[in-house]
Amino acid sequence: MRTLFFALLIAAASLSTAAAQTVVHGHLIGFEPSAALCVNEVVSGNKLQPRDTVRIDTKGSYSFSVQPAEPTMYVLSFTVEQSPVVHLIVLPKEKDITLDLEYKSGLNVVNIKNTKGSKNAELYKQFNEVIAAPYEAMQRIDAEYSQPGTSDERKRQLAGEMHALQLKQRQDVQKLIVANKDCLMSAFLVTYFEQEFATYVSLYEEVRDALIKNYAGSPFVKYIDNKVRTSLEPGTLAPEIDMKDPDGKQRKLSDLRGKVVMIDFWASWCGPCRRENPNVVKLYHRYHDKGFEIYSVSLDKDRNAWLKAIQDDGLVWPNHVSDLRGWTSSGGATYGIMSVPSTVLVDRKGRIIAKNLRGEELADKLKELFGF
Numbered sequence: 001m002r003t004l005f006f007a008l009l010i011a012a013a014s015l016s017t018a019a020a021q022t023v024v025h026g027h028l029i030g031f032e033p034s035a036a037l038c039v040n041e042v043v044s045g046n047k048l049q050p051r052d053t054v055r056i057d058t059k060g061s062y063s064f065s066v067q068p069a070e071p072t073m074y075v076l077s078f079t080v081e082q083s084p085v086v087h088l089i090v091l092p093k094e095k096d097i098t099l100d101l102e103y104k105s106g107l108n109v110v111n112i113k114n115t116k117g118s119k120n121a122e123l124y125k126q127f128n129e130v131i132a133a134p135y136e137a138m139q140r141i142d143a144e145y146s147q148p149g150t151s152d153e154r155k156r157q158l159a160g161e162m163h164a165l166q167l168k169q170r171q172d173v174q175k176l177i178v179a180n181k182d183c184l185m186s187a188f189l190v191t192y193f194e195q196e197f198a199t200y201v202s203l204y205e206e207v208r209d210a211l212i213k214n215y216a217g218s219p220f221v222k223y224i225d226n227k228v229r230t231s232l233e234p235g236t237l238a239p240e241i242d243m244k245d246p247d248g249k250q251r252k253l254s255d256l257r258g259k260v261v262m263i264d265f266w267a268s269w270c271g272p273c274r275r276e277n278p279n280v281v282k283l284y285h286r287y288h289d290k291g292f293e294i295y296s297v298s299l300d301k302d303r304n305a306w307l308k309a310i311q312d313d314g315l316v317w318p319n320h321v322s323d324l325r326g327w328t329s330s331g332g333a334t335y336g337i338m339s340v341p342s343t344v345l346v347d348r349k350g351r352i353i354a355k356n357l358r359g360e361e362l363a364d365k366l367k368e369l370f371g372f
Helices: 001-017 119-132 135-146 152-179 183-211 218-229 271-290 303-312 330-334 359-370
Strands: 024-029 036-043 047-055 061-066 072-078 084-092 096-104 109-118 242-244 249-252 260-266 293-297 342-346 350-353
Touching: 001 303, 024 084, 036 061, 047 061, 072 218, 084 109, 084 183, 084 350, 109 119, 119 135, 119 152, 135 152, 135 271, 135 342, 152 183, 271 359, 342 359, 350 359
Parallel strands: 024 096, 260 293
Antiparallel strands: 024 061, 036 047, 036 072, 072 084, 096 109, 242 249, 260 342, 342 350
16 A cells, blocks of 8 residues: 555656646638648757647637647648748746737738737747838838839939838847847847848847856757857857866966957967967067967877977967867867967957957057057
8 A cells, every 4th residue: 555655646746747738729810711720849950840730710710739848949830832930939837828810811921910828929929020010111112113214313212211121120129139038039039130140149149148047958049059159250258268287277268358368279280380479479478568368279189299389489378278189179179170270369358359360460450459
């Protein structure tokens, strides 16, 4: 009896920790009676796994259930030609989500008319409204621009109007994402700026920082985190390096915050690196007292060769690190180093200024930064 009692307790505990069911329901307007709703789950590798096909009743109502063990995105499509899609993120704690949709066949779009029970769904609705807001004005401009007889001067005016509308649209999207950066859907929506990543890298970073603690396992958060860390775009926070110096002391790149730092990836066996070292030494002596530091990451495997090169080339700064793993160096991997010499110049706030400056280019940049 005691054994059965504990078995029942274990079974009850298992049931209580199982993923709860979430019901998604609403009304669909504008579809043919024969249309159906297709529910697809985004799985590893951003692939779509079909989960359900739901019939729409004569009143336009639909309902389906999912059971996400973790925050999961579902892509809703429809059995119509070139079906538009709706993206829905469901959190395990959500029990009931209302999603009312309207299909406009002429535009081949689905508008979210109403949503309830999901902050992510509400954010997605607002995003689509921002995107759609200038549509009619853009259509008018495009039609007039293409009209025979439109003067070149008028075309320039129209092009300016179109640019202004597009700029405002991007600004409104950015404001919406920033205002909801703690919402997981923002990690998906920020990729709206994918083709302009260099311009919006700080936005990616802001969203990543707001979500990484609570949603570290989300593929969308992982994606933007990896994109920020590996892009090394100017303005990006330089990824941390924490490696040992020749005496076994841990030296963190971030400990040099407040200085202008050149991260120098090199090796004793690298001829171009050794030929560049006299220039690096000269610049170090010129600007060190003004706040210039060098953080040297060696891709050596031979400890003695590494230390001899430091001595022979007069590399007098203290920040020399290596794990003696050659091309598999952890520091090199963090920065995606595929060849040496490679350099990354970092400002006093730890943000990347430029990459792969050497010789006169490096000297000119430091002159610009320090004023002499």
